[in-house]
Amino acid sequence: MTLLDVSDLWVKFPTRQGLFEAVRGVSFSLGRERLGIVGESGSGKSMTGRAILRLIRPPGIVEADHITLEGRNLLDLTEKEMRDIRGEKISMVMQDPKFSLNPVMRIGDQIMEAYLVHNRVSRAEAWKKSVEMLTDVSIRDPERVMRAYPHEMSGGMGQRIMIAMMLIPNPQILIADEPTSALDVTVQRQVLDIMDKLVKDRGMGLIFISHDLNLVAEFCDRVLIMYAGRIVETCSANKLHEATHPYTRGLLNSLPRFDQPRKHLDVLKRDPSWADAPSEKGHA
Amino acid sequence: MSDVTLREWLLSDAPTSRRQARFASLYKGWLNFRSNTMAMFGLGILVFLLFIAFCAPLVAPHDPFAQDLANRLQPLGTEGHVLGTDSLGRDILSRLIYGSRITLYIVTLVALIAPIAGLLVGTVSGYMGGWADVVLMRITDIFLAFPRLVLALAFVAALGAGIENAVLAISLTAWPPYARIARAETLTIRSSDYISAVRLQGAGAIRIITKHIWPLCISSLIVRVTLDMAGIILAAAGLGFLGLGAQPPSPEWGAMISGGRRFILDHWWVATVPGLAIFTVSLAFNLLGDGLRDVLDPKGSNQ
Amino acid sequence: MSMIAVNGLDVWYGDGRDLVHAVRNASFMVAPGESFGLVGESGSGKSTILRAITGLAQNWSGIIEIEGQPLSPRKRDREFYKRVQMVFQDPYASLHPRHTVDQVLSEALNLSGFKGIDRRVSQLLDDVGLGGKFRFRYPHQLSGGQRQRVAIARALAGEPDILLLDEPTSALDVSVQAEILNLLTDLREEHKLTYLMVSHDLPVISHMCDRLAVMKDGEIVETLTVTALRNMQAQHPYSRSLLEASVV
Numbered sequence: 001m002t003l004l005d006v007s008d009l010w011v012k013f014p015t016r017q018g019l020f021e022a023v024r025g026v027s028f029s030l031g032r033e034r035l036g037i038v039g040e041s042g043s044g045k046s047m048t049g050r051a052i053l054r055l056i057r058p059p060g061i062v063e064a065d066h067i068t069l070e071g072r073n074l075l076d077l078t079e080k081e082m083r084d085i086r087g088e089k090i091s092m093v094m095q096d097p098k099f100s101l102n103p104v105m106r107i108g109d110q111i112m113e114a115y116l117v118h119n120r121v122s123r124a125e126a127w128k129k130s131v132e133m134l135t136d137v138s139i140r141d142p143e144r145v146m147r148a149y150p151h152e153m154s155g156g157m158g159q160r161i162m163i164a165m166m167l168i169p170n171p172q173i174l175i176a177d178e179p180t181s182a183l184d185v186t187v188q189r190q191v192l193d194i195m196d197k198l199v200k201d202r203g204m205g206l207i208f209i210s211h212d213l214n215l216v217a218e219f220c221d222r223v224l225i226m227y228a229g230r231i232v233e234t235c236s237a238n239k240l241h242e243a244t245h246p247y248t249r250g251l252l253n254s255l256p257r258f259d260q261p262r263k264h265l266d267v268l269k270r271d272p273s274w275a276d277a278p279s280e281k282g283h284a
Numbered sequence: 285m286s287d288v289t290l291r292e293w294l295l296s297d298a299p300t301s302r303r304q305a306r307f308a309s310l311y312k313g314w315l316n317f318r319s320n321t322m323a324m325f326g327l328g329i330l331v332f333l334l335f336i337a338f339c340a341p342l343v344a345p346h347d348p349f350a351q352d353l354a355n356r357l358q359p360l361g362t363e364g365h366v367l368g369t370d371s372l373g374r375d376i377l378s379r380l381i382y383g384s385r386i387t388l389y390i391v392t393l394v395a396l397i398a399p400i401a402g403l404l405v406g407t408v409s410g411y412m413g414g415w416a417d418v419v420l421m422r423i424t425d426i427f428l429a430f431p432r433l434v435l436a437l438a439f440v441a442a443l444g445a446g447i448e449n450a451v452l453a454i455s456l457t458a459w460p461p462y463a464r465i466a467r468a469e470t471l472t473i474r475s476s477d478y479i480s481a482v483r484l485q486g487a488g489a490i491r492i493i494t495k496h497i498w499p500l501c502i503s504s505l506i507v508r509v510t511l512d513m514a515g516i517i518l519a520a521a522g523l524g525f526l527g528l529g530a531q532p533p534s535p536e537w538g539a540m541i542s543g544g545r546r547f548i549l550d551h552w553w554v555a556t557v558p559g560l561a562i563f564t565v566s567l568a569f570n571l572l573g574d575g576l577r578d579v580l581d582p583k584g585s586n587q
Numbered sequence: 588m589s590m591i592a593v594n595g596l597d598v599w600y601g602d603g604r605d606l607v608h609a610v611r612n613a614s615f616m617v618a619p620g621e622s623f624g625l626v627g628e629s630g631s632g633k634s635t636i637l638r639a640i641t642g643l644a645q646n647w648s649g650i651i652e653i654e655g656q657p658l659s660p661r662k663r664d665r666e667f668y669k670r671v672q673m674v675f676q677d678p679y680a681s682l683h684p685r686h687t688v689d690q691v692l693s694e695a696l697n698l699s700g701f702k703g704i705d706r707r708v709s710q711l712l713d714d715v716g717l718g719g720k721f722r723f724r725y726p727h728q729l730s731g732g733q734r735q736r737v738a739i740a741r742a743l744a745g746e747p748d749i750l751l752l753d754e755p756t757s758a759l760d761v762s763v764q765a766e767i768l769n770l771l772t773d774l775r776e777e778h779k780l781t782y783l784m785v786s787h788d789l790p791v792i793s794h795m796c797d798r799l800a801v802m803k804d805g806e807i808v809e810t811l812t813v814t815a816l817r818n819m820q821a822q823h824p825y826s827r828s829l830l831e832a833s834v835v
Binding site for chain 2: 641643663664665668669672673675676677680681682683684685687689694695698699720721723724725738741744745
């Protein structure tokens with residue numbers, strides 16, 4: 001079942017040298033699955049995620065045939081309707097929890113606010129629900145965390161709290177933009193496991209944006225590889241290591257590997273034709 | 285360079301000489317600045333003011349000091365006196381034109397003295413830290429704790445009335461905010477990697493402050509100075525108004541308002557016209573400052 | 588004799604109630620021409636060790652020796668900086684935003700007391716694979732990888748023996764990381780450099796280094812060779828968990 005369908009999405013920014021096209025005609029669909037979008041910085045992967053939520057501010061321009069969610073084209077909605085979509089239908093987790101949490105509000109108040117915005121219940125009810133959510137993201141002492149301020153939390157804790165907050169309104173789609181890049185490797189794994197469990201249990205769709213090929217290969221069902229604003233290759237995640245596009249191959253080979261020590265790493269040789277080839281369709 | 289235009293040469297992303305790199309970054313700043321209409325408007329007024337001040341003898345229709353008691357307090361639009369005459373029959377337009385020289389003189393001197401003093405104190409205090417910081421910042425606090433005009437009054441009273449002393453007094457009261465800004469900037473710059481890197485090259489404190497910290501502080505100071513210009517002009521006018529700045533018969537704008545004060549009910553233009561001149565120039569500096577902030581702010585959009 | 592010898596190093600920040608012990612009793616040796624890695628997660632104190640060696644962190648006790656000469660806690664003379672240089676983590680923060688590449692390198696050469704700076708600047712740029720057309724650019728006209736090359740050129744300006752590398756590729760894309768790591772490999776061979784490299788990325792460290800120390804909460808929990816690491820011979824449970832998280 002298709003939750004979200006994006007067709008021919010363009011994101012452009014006017015600059016002095018003319019129009020800069022960050023995303024160039026990307027089409028894909030998302031079902032109840034974990035879809036990974038990988039690429040290097042500047043490949044347009046983050047812009048794609050933001051464009052879906054209409055978070056690109058002017059002078060940035062977003063154009064698309066349609067971005068359809070439940071039969072509604074998100075591009076036709078008013079800003080007010082869009083606010084209801086954000087959070088209730090689609091949530092987003094950003095890279096660094098430090099910048100996403102309000103530093104002068106207690107964590108409990110922030111989570112409860114997120115809940116109360118979408119539900120008409122008493123504060124006691126909201127408190128109970130928030131504690132439940134924190135327990136769901138494997139926070140051991142949720143009552144204490146509810147009373148704490150964001151700066152008292154470690155990066156991994158902060159990111160788990162963000163995930164809890166984003167999932168409270170029970171969205172259908174979660175967009176996670178490099179959710180674990182700011183975290184240590186051992187913590188990374190825990191956060192991913194939690195996210196994975198929640199997404200599976202609730203039957204949500206997940207768009208996982210990352211630069212880390214190995215992470216995506218392991219964690220997602222399907223992968224779109226972006227280069228210069230286009231999708232150059234799509235494949236199922238467990239076949240990522242058999243990818244055929246020279247760009248994907250180049251990225252994979254440029255990683256240092258434990259099992260194959262060598263003096264020099266392979267260097268990616270960029271072919272201008274990759275950027276010109278039409279975008280692949282990322283439909284399941 | 286025959287087959288490239290000057291514009292292409294300036295906008296090249298791969299400059300081939302020190303000179304081209306410098307000109308190119310200036311030119312890009314100018315392009316940024318030019319796209320800000322209000323700032324260009326402010327710059328236009330100031331260029332016009334400069335021109336007027338420079339060519340005062342050629343532009344002014346009359347001698348600013350020539351008295352003509354028969355024609356005193358003529359209204360606006362009088363034949364030969366477009367902006368009327370004051371209580372001694374002197375042509376107000378000519379006095380305004382010559383007065384612009386005094387205004388520019390004050391502004392230039394203050395703009396040279398106050399920010400440089402502030403920059404020195406602020407960066408040294410911020411970079412050195414410890415005792416130097418404590419001592420310099422407490423001195424700054426003491427200066428900040430006085431009401432500005434009152435402190436200036438005290439200085440002028442002690443040193444004697446006159447434009448030079450007014451400038452000195454205004455500068456002495458104007459530097460502490462610049463020191464504060466420079467120190468705050470220095471504190472963030474000091475802990476950055478590029479300062480650590482140059483310290484690891486073995487550079488000393490003086491070199492780091494003058495070559496690495498100053499260039500980054502100066503832009504925010506320039507912005508702040510242009511925004512403060514209005515205040516400086518007003519302070520100078522205030523001192524002139526109180527009779528402690530420029531002395532009669534000097535056509536300083538503040539002194540002109542002060543002179544027109546007695547007739548303000550019957551002959552409003554005598555005080556209003558120099559007031560409007562002060563207003564226009566102050567506004568121009570503010571607009572310019574806003575535009576410069578967009579161009580010079582290193583954290584801004586030059587990326 | 589070892590190139591770098593660290594013995595019983597303690598580093599702390601702040602004082603009184605805010606005292607934070609960033610490094611406790613760290614000891615390791617790096618042989619001349621060797622490449623030694625420090626691995627650990629954020630806050631493990633690995634970068635702090637580099638800052639203590641360079642004098643950027645001044646509150647430390649213990650012994651740090653460079654070629655047998657002990658360093659004093661505070662003062663470092665120019666001779667020291669000619670021998671030991673550092674490459675920082677974030678190439679976007681380690682270059683002065685208002686200085687061209689030319690200015691950055693000329694100043695580094697100047698401070699090292701070289702003559703014939705013009706020729707040497709082009710030589711340095713060639714060494715790090717940038718070439719002359721980048722010479723007069725400002726940092727904002729360069730990509731992350733190009734900036735890191737400039738930072739490496741700056742570190743090489745004084746012809747040092749030891750290069751301290753603080754996560755030199757963690758802010759870069761993997762394809763650029765490969766280029767920078769290859770460059771560092773080549774430079775080490777050409778200039779007979781000794782590397783002390785800090786990273787959170789175990790595959791990167793094992794690619795670049797001969798031996799490594801694993802750090803956790805300010806302490807070195809284990810020192811081993813990369814070969815032993817590859818053969819999964821890590822003893823300490825933390826090294827093992829780090830290894831498991833890094834191997835796919």
